[in-house]
Every structure is written in C-alpha cells, then in structure tokens.
Amino acid sequence: MIVIIYCDASLQDSYSKLQYGHRLDRKLINSFVNFSILDCAEECLRTTRCKSVNYYKGAHFCEINYENKSSANDRFLESPRWIYSEKEDWDIGIVSSCSASNCSINEKCKPLPMGKFECVLSDCGIPSQWGMNLSSVGRWEGIGIERFMKFDCYQNCSQSGSRLFVCAPNGQWETDLKCVCASSWIEYQGHYYYLSEKKVKWTDAKLECEKRGSHLVEIGDQEESGWLASTFLVKSSCSTNLFEKCTAWTGGNDVDVEGRYRWSYSNLSITFTAWKEGEPSVGLPTIAEERDCIDLLRTGEWNDRPCSYINSFICWIEYRDNCYYKGKKRVSWTHAKMECAKRCSHLVEIGDQETSDWLASTFLYKSTCPANLFNDCTAWTGGNDVDVEGQYRWSYSNVPITFYAWKVGEPSLGSPKGAEIRDCIDLLRTGKWNDRPCSYLNPFICEMSYGQ
Template structure:
C-alpha cells in the first residue's frame, strides 16, 4: 500500500513538472524580441533573471506584461499590455516583451491561489495570521485621478509602485505651484507637491486666494465664494495675516480707513464675543484687532457681528449688512487620494 502511494505521488509530481515545463516552453516561444512597452510601469528591478521578472508579474493582479532588457538584466512590470496601450508599444533593440497570460500561474507557487486585491502583491510565507502560506501586501498606489485642473504626463522612470513617483501638471489657464511630483507611500496613498490656482488667484501654503473688489454684504460675499468652490478667508496665524496684507491688500488704500475694508469669514452671530470662522465653524484663535476693536458693546452702535480687514491688515468688527470687498480662499483639491496634510504644512513630501 505504501509502495502504491509513493508511485502515485511520483506520477503526480511528474505530471505537474511536465505540464509546467510544457507551458514554460510555450511562454518562451511567445516572447517578442526587440520590443518594449514604454511607461505603464508598476515597478522595476535589477539585476534579476527574466523568469524571476515574470514571477514578479504573476504575483500581482494588476500586472499585465513585462519588458526586460537583457544587457542589464533589468525588469519592468507593467499594468498594461500591447493591446491596451498600443501607442506605447515600440521597437527597441535589446529588449524583450512578454505577457502575463503566456505563462503558467503555477510559477507563482502558493500565490497562484491568493485572493489579493488589485493594488496588492502576494508574498510566500511559512507563517500567516489566517493560516494561508502567503500574505498580501500593498504593492502600488494605482493610477492618480485627473480632471479639469490636472493633466498627467510621463517622465522617464515614472511608476505607480511603492516608493516610486509619477508626475502631473496643471491644465491650461491654471497657475502651477510646486514640482508636480507624486510619491507613492507604503500604505498605497499618493502624496504630492502641486497646487493649481485659477488665473488671478494667489497661492499660499497650498491654498489659493482671490480678492474680489465687488462690494457685497457678508452673506452675499459668502455665497459668491461658494460659487467658486471657495469660502470667505479664514486667517490662522500672524504669518498668514502678514502675507494677506502684503499680497492681497497691497494695492488697497483710501482716505478714510473704514471705507475700503475687505470681508473675512469671521463672525460672532451665535454668541456675542465668541468669534468663529463661517466655513469651518472653528473658534478664531488668532486675532489682529485694530485699536479699540472689537467694540460691539455700545448701545449707540449697530450690531457688529462680522469681521473685515482694514487695508493695513488689522481687524475691525462690522455690521454684517455692510457692503465691502471680500477675499475668497480655496484649499487646492486633493485629486490623488493623499494622506491628510495640515493647511500649514508646505513641505515637499517624498524623495
């Protein structure tokens, strides 16, 4: 009985090896020499054998093909193939091109049975939390989303894999601040260095600002900003206040200080003396009141529940019905699913 079991096991192993070997021959026979799929890269590896390159593709659901440079044993795994990215398929000496479907999934070992997500890589392991002989780990950030403000473009070496980078640029009629570089973090999120402001808007700490000279009451000014996807300015600290004064109020002047003010989003309409920002609802922590302000405590004055700016950057409380210019502020939209970043963090994240 034991002898029979050994023979059956031998035959099964022989069949698997024979079938895999036969499929390997089919895979090698379908390699296209002198061709490469340009761009569309998940990640790249060197030095690495061609068959190991294929295996790196097989353990990723997103991978569709590989391009391999024989002279340097350099591997690129791709999220497209020559059918889905025909314009990127090119003749190039020294390269070979092969597709994932041309190779037996058995080359992936236990990972051939994995249920990893599209942006994950299957890794063989002797131990795992669920008892499977493999783990699924994040492999890439997927493709960044673009729309009317952002256009993608490819630089040499761009890839969507972990610790790799992509590049984007602002579309026409938008002013670009930053390098346009996106970096893929280990948790599968993009972080980036780009701000796209509309023409006429000014950028400060990843926000866009615009001073509108049309005189409106604070409620109408709030609605006017909302139509632009923005809100009445919220000033967080002295540095922002100084920047607004030097940048947005530098050309504002008048003989009478009170006649050319500019609305902010601050008000104390709910509780007298407790100022909050109209858009976020956050308490106003930083203030730059002009001498004698706020002074909505006299029985002889109008109710002054809103806050505007004098042209010297100091603050004034004012009746919300007063007609004044206004500043709209807009946080530049986060198109690429990045990690949350504080408004005041203007650093470039990534290598």
C-alpha cells in the first residue's frame, strides 16, 4: 500500500496561520461534519463566496463563512476549542483542477475525473428586502442550498407572513415575509434617513437607532449636511437661537481622545467637517472636555455639545450594509479612484444583478436622461482589464470579476482596435455594463463596507 501525504512549505505556512480560540459568528454559508481542517479549507477554496472557515476539532465540524474578521469584525468572537482561518491563508493548488475554475459568486467548483470540473450552485446569496433586519439571524442559520434563515422586520416596520427564508435548490430564496415600513424613512443618494423627534442623550440616541437596525448618521460632504438640515430640521417653529431647537445628534464624537473626532459606527476618523464658526470647543479647555458629541444645526453646520444634552437624532441605513456615494464631478477612471480614496472608500464593486439594478435606479435613472444609453446617466465602477486584456478585475479588492452584466454587444473584446483602449467599466442607467477608454470623463460611484 502506498500512502501519499500532501506536505509542503505552503501547507505548513497555512497551518501556522490558524487562529485558535476564535470563530466568526452568524455569517454562515454551510456546515459539514466529519471534516478535517484541510477538508474545511478545501471546501472554502472551491466555494466562490467563501471568505473564511470555523473549525471545531473535537467534533470534526466545519463551517464556511461569507465574511471574514475584517469585513465583520463585530462577529469575530473568542470561542474556546474553535479554530478560525481565512481563505487567503491557503494555497489554491490544494484543490487541484478547481484551482482554475471560474464559477460565479453563488457557485462552487465540483472536481471531476481527468482534471475537469463543473460549477454547481452553493447558496442563495445574502437575503435583501427593504425593512428586513439582517442582524436577527440565528447562530446556526446559513445561506447554503436547502438551508434556512429567520428574520424579523425592523422595529419601525409592520410584519406579515412567516419569518422563514428557505434557500431552494434553484438558488432562490423562498419566503412570504413582508415588511411595511414607516414613510418617515427618506431615501437620499442610496441611504435611508430617519429623524426621531424623541429627545434623548447621545448614548441613548445610538441605542434607539440600533433598535431600528440602523446607526447615528455619518456625514460625508457639505451637500449631504445641507440636505439633512433642510429636510429634517428647518421648521417654522425653530427658535431664533440656532442652538436651542431644530438640532439633532449625529454619530460624530471625540469621546475617546480629545480633539480626535470619529464616527461612532464605522469608527473612521472624520475627514470632512462643517463646523459653525467658533466651533468646536477644543480651543476652550475648560468646556472642551465635556463637549464630546456632535449635533447638526438647521443651517447644515455642526456644533459640539455635552453628550448628556437632550436632543433629537438622525438614524441612517445603508444598502446591504454598504454605504454608497455618487460623485457628480466628471473625471477619468484613475481620477475617480482617487476621489473615492479621499472619502475613505473605493470605486464600487458589483456582485450580482440585484445590486447592479439598485445602483442604476438609485443613482443614474432620471427623466432627463437622453435616448442614447451611452451619452449620459452613466458612472464609473471599479471594473477594468488594464493589466491583461480581457481579464477583468475589481480595482480595490484585485479579485477577478465573476459576475457580469454586460449590455448586448459589450465588451469590445471582439473589436481589437477598440478593445485595447476600452479598459474601464461603467454602469448604464439600465443596470447593464459598458467598457470605455479610462480617459473618458464620467461621474463615479464610491462604496464603503463598514467593518473593513
């Protein structure tokens, strides 16, 4: 009998990166019994959506996850006897023929004899329904084929139907859950905002937003600051004193380090500010130490107050836990990347048709769009084949693009002269994609995933 043991430096390196006593919670694709840690890693490598694994050695139990500790840091927990590992820690070569697979985001590679493989459905993707609270998912629920999940609607929404979502063999979720949400949530630039007239201190405002599956608003530019103020705070009943009425808590604060302002939910440093003249109070040591929380005035300007002040507050929800911003300035693709980086974000990366359609309908579709789809109402994405002609990748994550939504006739690979100069992907108002010269002047869409 001949025993072949796969053992090389790369595998030894992978084992050295195992993180003992930790696991990622409630981001499950699927689970398996009677698996070794190597079996678990191979399953993740073959599954396109997988980013990390949890492994319980005593029971030979494997979980593969659709997030990792960087993208879901709040779900990375200390768990005795568990082992955590990330997809990138393992050599793709251990999955033999599947190392060259090009399966879609909701598929996994199934190896076949003679060095061949096939792509089979692995999961139904992340459920998405307006008003549905994704944080209500249970510990053992997953998105894999024939698994189920249970969800509640946000606290401010009425709920009908079963909480149950079942991932059918065809890769579609089956459910009759309906969430009907209060009209007080207002959509702007891909975010949903809610003003609570209930007056509470800043820490309680954070909790109130969390009850609604949201967080205290984080403001990215002057346009957004002005829109929030004019939409929610300008009223005929406002006092002549800007500071007395018609104000609202934001997520901005310098609670941890005096003078270093951060957003409470994303924990990012605040780079754009709109302070009222004379604010903040950091130049006044006697009062600065107690004025650690930022509220918004009806002028669109900011003020710092004691966090114990009783104030209204504005909550904010993103689409699928991502924050999006459309830059109206028309710039080249390279310049668009830089503009997004200034906002601590990156050019948008699109994983499915639903997201592509949502981005187009939210940011691009207007009654003033011309008949020609290519002339206006378009925006840069992060997709490109700048490095190798025909091999499209996302600019920020640098991963190959596995889902495509090309308009009929695109991309320009069949036209060699055109293909060589059309290396960057923009989004059309129909949700379809087009390739253009990267020097084309276009608006752009930035994306930031919280927790990253």
